[in-house]
Amino acid sequence: MAVMTVELGERSYPIYVGAGLLQQPELLRRHIRASEVMLVTNEVVAPLYLERVVSALPEYDLSIATLPDGERQKNSEQLNKLYDEMLEKPCSRQTTVIALGGGVVGDIAGFAAASYQRGIDCIQIPTTLLAQVDSAVGGKTAINHPRGKNMIGAFHQPRCVIADTDTLATLNQRELSAGFAEVVKYAVIGDVEFFSWLEQHVDDIVSGVPDTMEEVILASCRHKARFVAGDERETRERALLNLGHTFGHAIESIAGYGQWLHGEAVAVGIVMAADMSRQLGWMSSEEVRRIGELLTRAHLPISLGGGFSTDTFLRQMMMDKKVMNGRIQLVLPETIGRARLVMDYPDQVLRDVLESYCSG
Ligand SMILES: NC(=O)c1ccc[n+]([C@@H]2O[C@H](COP(=O)([O-])OP(=O)(O)OC[C@H]3O[C@@H](n4cnc5c(N)ncnc54)[C@H](O)[C@@H]3O)[C@@H](O)[C@H]2O)c1
Incomplete structure (x- = not known):
């Protein structure tokens, strides 16, 4: 097992990464402050992993909320049902929420914890590659609104993140690939050597080879932890983590939540941002080609x-x-390994990029 810390002063917390972590009850228990626990999971993850977590907490006052599956359920209706369960129990300010599942469960349970009685403890146990490399770390929590993705949310750091790589064994190919898109993002915005390493290991990652998974999750969490520690509430450089997301969120919202997987939309978004950078004269065509090829090898889409x-x-x-001020700020790569937040691009360049992708 590897451990790293997200350095945030009194809100610092550990990320545990490794195989068999759900069979180590002490890891979880040491971060629960009182006996009340509200475990939030979903109907797909519960039959697979709920028992392992429940058996780690025999003497706790445990309640379980099982959400329906899918991005479309990351909404106010499910959030309200969760509040109802928490109030009926009733959960107190000492309750710890445990989110067991992918990014959808993590985001909705995290937001419930952030807002219930002005904020209670939360522990993230991510079970998808995307959640282990990205969404469980950093404290962003949210639900979707019909008019826009992640529009209602809060920053609320977890007490710890437990990423048991064994859980990835039951994830299908499409979901593994979707998680890979967020990994590519880290490489493109900040680490050209990591990008080359991904080019060498992409086949192992999208087929879930255990040792490689641990390595890629650790490297990704290190990148994420660094950005979060430097800018917790995304007022500056943390915004770079949104590479591909302004395009990607539009794709997800327009197509209807759940039609595109989040990671798939981000993959196309990264390519659109790279293409725009090329049109601005920054990235070379060769670099744009390398990014597209890496995503394609991971079975990810690179067109709409x-x-x-x-x-x-x-x-x-x-x-x-x-x-x-009415202008879309975009994260654009300058080269593989460096990106910046841009506002002063010519509108026509953005329009040209959109036109070329929307026309297929
Ligand atoms: N908070 C953040 O910082 C942040 C960052 C990136 C993405 N996100 C959000 O994360 C969400 C996407 O997360 P996701 O890709 O994990 O989607 P998801 O939570 O929908 O999980 C994908 C699918 O895999 C299933 N699943 C989960 N674990 C499994 C396992 N071990 N075995 C088999 N099936 C399993 C889920 O039930 C679901 O059907 C989006 O809503 C996105 O906006 C949040």
Whole structure:
């Protein structure tokens, strides 16, 4: 097992990464402050891993909330049902929420913990690659609104993150690939050597080879922890982690939540950002090709494949949380391994990129 710390002063917390962690009850128990626990999971994950977590907590006052599966359920209705269960129990300010599942469970349970009685403890036990490399770390929690993705949320750091790599064995190929898109993001914004390493190991990662999974999760969490420690509430450089996301969130919202997996939309978003960078004269065509090839080798999409119009796309991008004074701020790579937040791009370049992708 490897352990690293997200350094945030009194809100610092450990990330545990390794095989068999759900069979180590002490890891979990040491981060629970009182006896009340609200375990939040979903209908897919519960039959697979719930028992392992429950058996780690025999003497706790444990309640279980099982959400329906899917991105479409990351909404106010499910959040309200969760509040109802917490109030009926009733959960107190000493209750610890445990999120057992992928990014959807982590985001909704995390937001419930952030907002219930103005904030209670939360522990993240991510069970997808995407959640282990990204969403469980950093304290962003949210639900979707019909008008925009992750529009209602809060920053709320967990007490710890337990990433048991054994759970990835039951994840299907498409979900593993989706998680890989967020890994590529770290490499493109900040680590060219990591990008080369990914080019060498992509086949092992998307087929879930255990040793490689541990390595890639650790490297990704290190990157994420560094950005979060430097800028917890995303006022500066943490925004770079949104590479591909302004495009990606528009794709997810326009297509209807759940049609595209989050990671798939991010993959196309990364390629669109790289292409825009090339049009601005920053990235070389060779670099854009390398990014596209890496994503394609991971079975990820790199084009929209129809169903989008430039105007709708632009309108949806205006809903992005990084819009400032009516302008869409974009994260654009300058080269593989370096990116920046850009506002002063010519509007026509963005329009041209959208037009070329929306027309297929
Ligand atoms: N908070 C953040 O910082 C952050 C960062 C990135 C993404 N996100 C959010 O994360 C969500 C995407 O997360 P995701 O890709 O994990 O999706 P997800 O939570 O929907 O999980 C994907 C699918 O895998 C299933 N599943 C989970 N664990 C499994 C396992 N071990 N074996 C078999 N099936 C399993 C789920 O039930 C679901 O059907 C999006 O809502 C996105 O907005 C949040």
